[in-house]
Amino acid sequence: MISVPTALSIVSEVVYAPKVNTVSLKDANGLFLGENMISSIDMPPFRQSAMDGYALLLHDKNSYQIIGEVKAGDPDNYTLEPGQGVRIFTGARVPDDANTVVIQEKVIRSENIITIDSEIHPNQNIRAVGEQIKKGDTSLPKGTKLTPAGIGFLAGLGVTKVEVYAPPNVAIITTGNELVSPGEILKEGQIYESNSIQLETVLQQLHIKTINKYVVQDEYESTKETIRQAISANDLILISGGISVGDYDFVKEALSELETKELFYKIKQKPGKPLFFGTNNESMIFALPGNPASSLTCFYVYVLPIIQKMMGASKYGLSRTTKSLTTSFIKKGDRAQFLKANVIGETVEILEGQSSAMLYTYAVANALVYLPEDANSTEKGSEVETILLPQ
Numbered sequence: 451m452i453s454v455p456t457a458l459s460i461v462s463e464v465v466y467a468p469k470v471n472t473v474s475l476k477d478a479n480g481l482f483l484g485e486n487m488i489s490s491i492d493m494p495p496f497r498q499s500a501m502d503g504y505a506l507l508l509h510d511k512n513s514y515q516i517i518g519e520v521k522a523g524d525p526d527n528y529t530l531e532p533g534q535g536v537r538i539f540t541g542a543r544v545p546d547d548a549n550t551v552v553i554q555e556k557v558i559r560s561e562n563i564i565t566i567d568s569e570i571h572p573n574q575n576i577r578a579v580g581e582q583i584k585k586g587d588t589s590l591p592k593g594t595k596l597t598p599a600g601i602g603f604l605a606g607l608g609v610t611k612v613e614v615y616a617p618p619n620v621a622i623i624t625t626g627n628e629l630v631s632p633g634e635i636l637k638e639g640q641i642y643e644s645n646s647i648q649l650e651t652v653l654q655q656l657h658i659k660t661i662n663k664y665v666v667q668d669e670y671e672s673t674k675e676t677i678r679q680a681i682s683a684n685d686l687i688l689i690s691g692g693i694s695v696g697d698y699d700f701v702k703e704a705l706s707e708l709e710t711k712e713l714f715y716k717i718k719q720k721p722g723k724p725l726f727f728g729t730n731n732e733s734m735i736f737a738l739p740g741n742p743a744s745s746l747t748c749f750y751v752y753v754l755p756i757i758q759k760m761m762g763a764s765k766y767g768l769s770r771t772t773k774s775l776t777t778s779f780i781k782k783g784d785r786a787q788f789l790k791a792n793v794i795g796e797t798v799e800i801l802e803g804q805s806s807a808m809l810y811t812y813a814v815a816n817a818l819v820y821l822p823e824d825a826n827s828t829e830k831g832s833e834v835e836t837i838l839l840p841q
C-alpha cells in the first residue's frame with residue numbers, strides 16, 4: 451500500500467501528449483486551444499460610435515448643423531466641415547471627419563440645428579479601429595480554456611472553427627451482480643446502480659464528449675473481455691467496483707491477465723483504499739472502488755488531474771486551500787482521510803456521515819478536508835488542507 455503523496459506524485463508524473471483536433475467553435479466550450487489564435491481583422495473594424503447621439507467635427511461655437519444620419523450597419527461616410535455633424539447611433543460607423551460623439555441627452559435639437567450646453571471634448575464616445583485587438587495580433591494563446599466569453603470573443607472576430615486538444619474518449623465499466631437500473635423494481639439483495647451516472651455527470655461537467663458505457667456481471671471472462679473491448683476503443687477507462695479482494699472481485703486479475711502495467715494499487719487512504727491505476731497500450735485505466743463516495747473521491751483526487759492533462763490543461767487538480775476547522779475531529783485508524791465538508795467563509799465544517807457507502811453528505815458538501823496519515827486528533831481552529839469541489 452502506498453501513501454497519498456506517493457500516489458499523487460505518480461499521477462503528476464504521467465506524460466501524455468494530447469491530440470489536436472479541429473472542431474466547430476460552437477462545440478469548443480470547456481476545451482483547450484491547441485493553436486495560437488491570430489486575429490484576421492481589426493476589432494472594431496471601423497471607428498464605432500459607443501452611444502446614441504451626434505458625431506461632430508468640433509468648432510469653437512456650441513451649435514452644429516446636422517447634415518445626415520448613420521445607423522448601425524450603414525456603410526456611408528459623410529464629409530464634414532467644422533461645425534457640421536450627423537445623427538448617429540450606437541455601433542454605427544463614425545464619419546472619418548468627425549472627431550467626437552456627443553450623447554443626445556446633452557443636446558437640444560431644433561430642425562437640423564443642435565445646441566450643446568455642456569463642455570465637449572475630442573474623441574469622446576468613439577471606439578478606435580483595433581481598440582480591442584489588431585489584425586495579426588494573438589487573440590487567445592494556445593492552451594487557453596475556452597469559456598462562453600472566449601467563444602463569444604472569437605466569434606466576434608469571425609472565427610467558425612478552432613483547433614483544440616481532443617478530449618479523451620472515456621469508458622465507464624460498471625461491475626456488480628447486485629446492481630439494477632433506477633426505475634426498475636428492486637428485488638431482495640439488489641441496489642440501484644448509481645456510480646455510472648455519477649461518473650458520467652462529472653465527465654460531462656468536464657466537457658468530455660464521448661462516454662462509452664459497459665455493464666458486466668461479477669464473472670471473470672466477461673469482465674476481462676469487456677475491459678479488453680474498452681481498451682481498444684477508449685483513451686481512459688474507469689471501472690467501477692470489483693477491485694477489492696473478495697472471491698467475486700475479478701477486475702484486478704483481469705487487468706493483470708490483459709498485461710496492464712500497474713502504476714499503483716491500494717492507497718493508505720479512506721475512502722478509496724483499493725484504487726488501481728495503470729496503463730495498457732495507449733489507454734489509462736483506473737479501477738475505482740465500488741462504494742459510491744469512494745468512487746467519487748478517487749475521481750476528484752486522482753482521475754481529474756489525468757483528464758485535465760489529457761485535455762491539454764496547464765493546471766491540474768481541484769483548488770486546494772487551508773481553512774480553520776469549526777469543531778475538533780478525532781481521526782480513527784492510520785489511513786489518510788478525505789472528509790466531506792462545508793466551507794463557510796474562512797472556516798470549514800466536517801460533516802456527519804462519512805461512510806464510503808453514503809452519498810447524502812456528499813450531496814450537500816462543497817469541499818473535502820484532507821487529513822494526512824499522522825493527523826490523529828485535530829483541534830477546533832486548526833488550519834486544515836481543504837479541497838474545493840466544483841459547484
Ligand SMILES: Nc1nc2c(c(=O)[nH]1)N[C@H]1C(S)=C(S)[C@@H](COP(=O)(O)OP(=O)(O)OC[C@H]3O[C@@H](n4cnc5c(N)ncnc54)[C@H](O)[C@@H]3O)O[C@H]1N2
Binds near residue numbers: 645690723742
Ligand atoms: N476483506 C476486505 N474487504 C474489503 C476491503 C479490504 O481491504 N479487505 N476493502 C474495502 C474497501 S475500503 C472498499 S472501498 C470496498 C471496495 O470494493 P470493490 O471495489 O470491490 O467494490 P464492490 O465490492 O463491487 O462494491 C462495494 C460496495 O459498493 C456498492 N456498489 C458497487 N458498484 C456500485 C454502483 N455502480 N452503484 C452503486 N453502488 C455500487 C456495492 O454494492 C457494495 O456495497 O471493498 C471493501 N472490502
Ligand code: MOO
Binds near residue numbers: 720
Ligand atoms: O476505501 Mo473504502 O472506500 O474505505 O470503503
